[in-house]
Amino acid sequence: MVTNGAAPDVTNPDCPTRVVLDRIGDRWTTLVVLFLEPGPMRFTKLRGAIGGVAPKVLTQTLRAMERDGLLTRTVHAEVPPRVDYELTDLGRSLLAPIRAVTAWAERHVGEVLDARDRYDRAG
């Protein structure tokens, strides 16, 4: 599990948890998880829902998440093409921590923006 045999410990620079932290800290990953929660979604709809994400970048994000077992990608042999993205159990287990983070963001946006204003006006 952990290459050096120790328990996973995010405070250890050499622990692979750092890698995982990078993935779930990714700007778009959290949003993808949030939007996929209700059920499978197609590429274009997901893109529209998230907003402001370039197709290339969304593709990269989705591929990386698929690789890490957070979601599945299903291609239906139809015309027009149809590709569904759906959270795996692992992906769904990420919802709780992500909710904690987004809830914090929603609750404290004001404070952060205020602090930023004060800092910028002062110097």
Next chain:
Amino acid sequence: MVTNGAAPDVTNPDCPTRVVLDRIGDRWTTLVVLFLEPGPMRFTKLRGAIGGVAPKVLTQTLRAMERDGLLTRTVHAEVPPRVDYELTDLGRSLLAPIRAVTAWAERHVGEVLDARDRYDRAG
């Protein structure tokens, strides 16, 4: 608080919560918060504790966090120079969500790495 007058909503692409989400999703920010929890810490010690972070990048991270009101930076007129970084109340309030995320990472590293292995071996 929210420029458009609506309630903060992370699913809205135009909501400033997205900005906040970017900051706390930052690779080093989460680690800085974790390591500053026990108390104030100096630059060099923090750098060593985190591991693998370049001074320039750590400086950028700390300045951004100071700007957003997550920590304070105190310069002591001593020799050799001494600069302390300390979490604010706002920064400390981030601990809970961050803990949720790091706990997830520690619990599921194995699954993620396994999925990645499978994906890479398959194609």
Next chain:
DNA sequence: GCCGACAGTAACCATTGGTAACCAGTGACT
């Protein structure tokens, strides 16, 4: 025959993350 929907890809540019080297100020050591 042309248009549009879908799910991307290709080519390109800009921003960022990261590296290595260097700096100022002071005290201690020689």
Next chain:
DNA sequence: AGTCACTGGTTACCAATGGTTACTGTCGGC
């Protein structure tokens, strides 16, 4: 007096990443 090291950075530079815009292929409908 000269040199060393410690601290908390800065500067210049480079590579990787993120992002934008344009384009592709296939099919049904007009």
